[in-house]
Amino acid sequence: MAEVSYELDRIGVDYPTPAGLVTGLHEVSIAVPGSGITVFAGPSGSGKSTLLRVLGLFERPARGTMRFQGTETGTLTHRGRRALRRDRLGLVFQNPPENLLDYLTVADNLHAAAQSARRRCEPGDILGRLGLGGTGSWPIAALSGGQQQRLAFGCALARGSSVILADEPTSQLDEASADLVLDTLRSLAEQGFAVLVASHDERLIALGTRVAWLRDGKLEAFG
Ligand SMILES: Nc1ncnc2c1ncn2[C@@H]1O[C@H](COP(=O)(O)OP(=O)(O)O)[C@@H](O)[C@H]1O
Numbered sequence: 001m002a003e004v005s006y007e008l009d010r011i012g013v014d015y016p017t018p019a020g021l022v023t024g025l026h027e028v029s030i031a032v033p034g035s036g037i038t039v040f041a042g043p044s045g046s047g048k049s050t051l052l053r054v055l056g057l058f059e060r061p062a063r064g065t066m067r068f069q070g071t072e073t074g075t076l077t078h079r080g081r082r083a084l085r086r087d088r089l090g091l092v093f094q095n096p097p098e099n100l101l102d103y104l105t106v107a108d109n110l111h112a113a114a115q116s117a118r119r120r121c122e123p124g125d126i127l128g129r130l131g132l133g134g135t136g137s138w139p140i141a142a143l144s145g146g147q148q149q150r151l152a153f154g155c156a157l158a159r160g161s162s163v164i165l166a167d168e169p170t171s172q173l174d175e176a177s178a179d180l181v182l183d184t185l186r187s188l189a190e191q192g193f194a195v196l197v198a199s200h201d202e203r204l205i206a207l208g209t210r211v212a213w214l215r216d217g218k219l220e221a222f223g
């Protein structure tokens with residue numbers, strides 16, 4: 001596993017609004033580790049989601065440069081960005097239903113995720129690793145919120161992602177369900193994945209190998 005997954009140099013993002021440009025990120029420079037759990041923490045509106053969208057190659061920054069696993073991303077075509085996303089990145093959003101296809105069973109969600117990256121997967125193996133053994137034939141609605149989030153991480157595994165990005169993965173969950181997600185993040189990091197999480201959940205922040213603090217779109221501290 002590479003020591004560094006991302007190198008950002010003075011990344012800036014602006015949002016046009018009726019009141020003028022709003023700066024989402026301001027001159028963010030950071031080297032993100034290629035393993036362990038890196039948490040992007042900070043209050044609401046500090047730029048966590050914006051940064052995660054830049055890292056996930058969904059948002060093209062207005063300024064600065066970003067290398068991902070050695071590739072300079074600024075000059076990539078739309079197709080090149082999509083290929084990197086498909087082959088290397090797994091994204092887990094805040095709301096469990098956004099991450100899964102509710103008309104498919106648990107196992108078929110994993111198959112669909114694998115297929116989207118032109119791969120095959122063994123659902124039983126992945127479900128076992130996530131403590132979801134025996135649920136393969138269940139409909140998604142039969143899983144709790146925490147189990148659905150775990151399955152969303154399973155979809156990232158099925159796609160063969162080496163870097164897993166998650167935006168506030170515990171914020172819509174009760175404490176017991178959030179515990180399931182914390183366990184999953186810990187176990188993914190132990191398995192060698194780089195786990196990058198935006199959160200203001202104190203328990204999740206405590207789990208971070210490194211914590212980057214954002215405020216008003218600026219990186220305040222990284223340690
Ligand atoms: N689509 C958007 N349009 C306009 N402003 C946005 C948009 N997305 C985010 N912002 C602004 O960018 C800043 C950072 O937002 P965001 O990245 O969502 O922060 P966080 O995830 O930490 O709550 C905020 O000032 C927010 O209002």
Ligand SMILES: [Mg+2]
Nearest residue numbers: 048049050167
């Ligand atoms: Mg956010």
